[in-house]
Amino acid sequence: MKENRALLTVLVAVIAAACTWYINHQLGYGAVIASSFVGIVAGIVLPADLAGAAYTASFVGMSATAVLPSLGFALLAGIVVGIVIISTGPVYAGMGGKGGTTAATSVLITRGIMRVFGL
Amino acid sequence: MEQLILVVTAIVAGVAAYAINVELGKGGVLGSAIVALIGGILFPPLFGELGSSMALVAATASYAGMVSKNNVHSMGEMAVVGALTGLLFLAAAPAYPGVGGRLGTIGAIACLCFVGYKHLFASLVQQDMQKLASGK
Numbered sequence: 472m473k474e475n476r477a478l479l480t481v482l483v484a485v486i487a488a489a490c491t492w493y494i495n496h497q498l499g500y501g502a503v504i505a506s507s508f509v510g511i512v513a514g515i516v517l518p519a520d521l522a523g524a525a526y527t528a529s530f531v532g533m534s535a536t537a538v539l540p541s542l543g544f545a546l547l548a549g550i551v552v553g554i555v556i557i558s559t560g561p562v563y564a565g566m567g568g569k570g571g572t573t574a575a576t577s578v579l580i581t582r583g584i585m586r587v588f589g590l
Numbered sequence: 591m592e593q594l595i596l597v598v599t600a601i602v603a604g605v606a607a608y609a610i611n612v613e614l615g616k617g618g619v620l621g622s623a624i625v626a627l628i629g630g631i632l633f634p635p636l637f638g639e640l641g642s643s644m645a646l647v648a649a650t651a652s653y654a655g656m657v658s659k660n661n662v663h664s665m666g667e668m669a670v671v672g673a674l675t676g677l678l679f680l681a682a683a684p685a686y687p688g689v690g691g692r693l694g695t696i697g698a699i700a701c702l703c704f705v706g707y708k709h710l711f712a713s714l715v716q717q718d719m720q721k722l723a724s725g726k
Contacts, residue, residue, distance in 0.1 A: 502690070503630035503649045510623030519617060526619045535688030548690075565658030567618070567671070567701040571694010578689050 476520075481553030483521050484528035487513065488549030491532025492542060502533035523570065528552050530574035531581075538578060544585065551584070552577035592640055596647045597676035603629060603648035604672025605665050607655025613665070618656030625652040646683070646693065651675045654697035661705050674700040 487509050494505035506529040513525035531539075531548045539545050555577045563569045584590075603625050611621030629648030633641035654675045655668060662668050678696050686692045 501630065503626055503645050507623045507627035507630060507649070510619050511627060514617065514620035514623055519619075522617070522619045526623065530691040530694055532690060534690035538688045538690070563698075565660055566698060566705075567654040567657030567662075568694045568696070568698025570656070571653050571691040571696075572698045574691025575686070575689055575695050576691070578691060 477557045480521065480524045480557050481550060483513075483517065483525050484553030484556060485546055485549035487525035487528035488531040488552060489542060489545050491529040492534070492539065492545035493532075495532055496536055497542075506530060506533050524553065524556050527556055527570035527573050530571050531578055533574075534578050538582065544581065544590070547584070548578055548581040551581050555580070592643075593680055595640065596643060596680060597673055599629075599633075599644045600647045600651040600676030600679065601669050601672035602651075604651035604655045604675055605668050607652035608657070608662065608665060608668040611655060611657075612659045618658075622649075622652040622656050625649075625655065647676055647679045650679050650693040650696050652697075653694040654700050656697075657701050661701065667704070671700055671704045674703055 491502075491505045491509045494500050494508060495502050498505075500508075506526075509529040509532070510522075510526040513522040513529075516522075517525060528549055531552050532545055534545075534548070539548055552574055555573055559573060607618075607621040607625040609621070610616050610624055611618045614621075626645075626649040629645045629652075633644040633648065635641065637644060651672045654671050657668075657671070662671055675697055678700050679693075682696055
């Protein structure tokens with residue numbers, strides 16, 4: 472993946488994760504509505520690859536506050552999932568649920584980072 | 591009875607997401623997001639606590655419905671994947687509570703199980719055909 476596209480993917484992921492977390496917890500619409508709303512906007516506005524990255528990152532924002540306690544941690548998790556997305560693009564391509572697996576892995580990595588740095 | 595309703599919900603949601611994705615050509619993201627949003631808005635006020643579970647299982651099955659046509663060839667096959675997703679949801683929903691992406695992981699496992707079964711079945715049929723052809 473070209474460098475510019477990779478950076479754009481990470482940026483989109485960060486924004487999507489943060490927006491989903493915000494709609495989920497701050498606005499109180501819940502995880503499913505928050506993620507699906509971000510997914511619909513991404514699907515309409517963005518090209519296919521970036522829409523896929525945004526939707527995957529939105530799954531990160533579905534995490535409970537016990538897992539990602541604040542918007543800051545959602546931003547961190549968005550960075551992590553963006554990096555994982557660009558690293559694993561061809562792996563299991565076309566398999567439904569791959570995005571969720573990517574997001575869950577990224578959330579667990581983020582939790583590990585939080586634990587290591589005592590956050 | 592509630593568990594049967596959840597499995598049926600998963601089948602319908604998975605097929606709907608697949609239809610929007612593959613049959614209508616709108617792609618996996620829109621297919622899943624539309625189904626999940628409709629389920630999230632309609633089910634909880636209509637069915638109360640059961641409706642919340644129906645919304646979650648519909649979202650889970652919609653993630654499985656993002657599968658490509660190369661792996662799941664028809665809506666009939668997607669109905670099987672949806673049923674698998676519903677059963678896995680019932681078994682695994684309490685695992686990793688609060689971790690975003692766990693429902694999609696359930697969808698992925700259902701897809702992988704189905705694709706793996708198809709490959710295994712095709713391989714066994716091929717072996718049987720070879721045995722028949724060789725006269726053993």
